[in-house]
Amino acid sequence: MSGHSKWSTIKRKKGANDARRGKIFTRLIKEITVAARTGGGDPEGNPRLRAAIASAKAENMPKDNIARAIKKGTGEIAGEVYDEILYEGYGPGGVAVLVECMTDNRNRTVADVRHYFTKSNGNLGESGCVAWMFEKKGLILVDKETVSEEELMDHALEAGADDIIEEESEFQILTPPEDMDDVRSGLExxxxxxxxxxxxxxxxxxxxxxxxxxxxxxxxxxxxxxxxDDVQKVHANFDIDDELMEQLS
Structure with a gap:
């Protein structure tokens, strides 16, 4: 879990500024649009769309923005068509990195991603080179200040969660991918x-x-x-101890 937890914590500490919030909104809008395009505009019958809407609401995205993104996905209003691409590679220190992208220009995106890897003494690899090192899971993050561990465990495990991991400032709830929506609904x-x-x-x-x-x-x-702008999520399998993280901060 360390790779995700360390990076997610760093991102949230950086996430207070307006520019980064704008990027979060852009990514969420893309996800809602693609989810609606691939599975329909009714969240009741589209778990991916339902999860995307829940994430957008958690970021306080206005309802009009969500509705507009859904309509773009269903074709009710004009919008871009995005391809979903997964890039894989190795970063510094042999760390495995997965990069989830949504793009309207594959050539631009792969060139930029390759440039970033090369610039950091890493390398972009072939499809499948590191994906086997990761497992797809539902992940729900809960602020530790909002709920006790005992209460969270009672509700999350009852709703179908696999595990709850305590980190510095958050609880991480892991679920089977197909059960994440049930666990999220149970928490709500x-x-x-x-x-x-x-x-x-x-x-x-x-x-x-x-x-x-x-x-x-x-x-x-x-x-x-x-x-x-084309990157939706980045996953990596690194661990950095707290003392070094303090130095890097």
Whole structure:
């Protein structure tokens, strides 16, 4: 879990500024649009759309924005058509990196992603080179200040969660992908709010990054990828201990 938890915590600490919030909205709008295009505009019959809407609401996205994105997906109003692409590669220190993209220009996106890997002494690999190191899971993040561990466990496990992991500032709830929506709904019914609810790629094992230079280069790679307009999510299987993280901060 370390790769996801470390990076997600870093992202949220950076996420207070308006520019980054705008990027979050852009990604959510893309996800809602593609979900509606592939599975229809009714969230009741489209779990992916239902999860995307829940994530958008968690980020306080206006209802009009959500409705407009759905209509773009169903073709009721004009909108871009995005291709979903998964890029795989190795970052500094041999860390495995997965990059989920939605793009209207494949050539532009792959060129930019390759450039970021090369610039950070990593390399973009072939399809399948690192995906086997990750497992698809439902992931729900809950702020530790909003609920006790005992209460969260009672509701989450009853709703079908596999595990709950305590991190520095959050609880991470892991679910089978097909059960994430039920667990999310169970939390909502119990009045428990969440930071994020999404299908994520969780590393099966992690690579310890202990060298400061390598760690800085790795985090810069992840940040560059996250900042790209075509990138939806970045997953990596690294672990950096708290002492080094403090130095990097």
């Amino acid at each position: 019914e119990a009045g428990i709010s969440f930071i994020e609810a999404s299908i994520s790629m969780i590393p099966k094992n992690t690579v310890d990054v202990t060298d400061e230079k390598v760690a800085r280069s790795l985090l810069k790679l992840l940040e560059n990828l996250e900042d790209h």
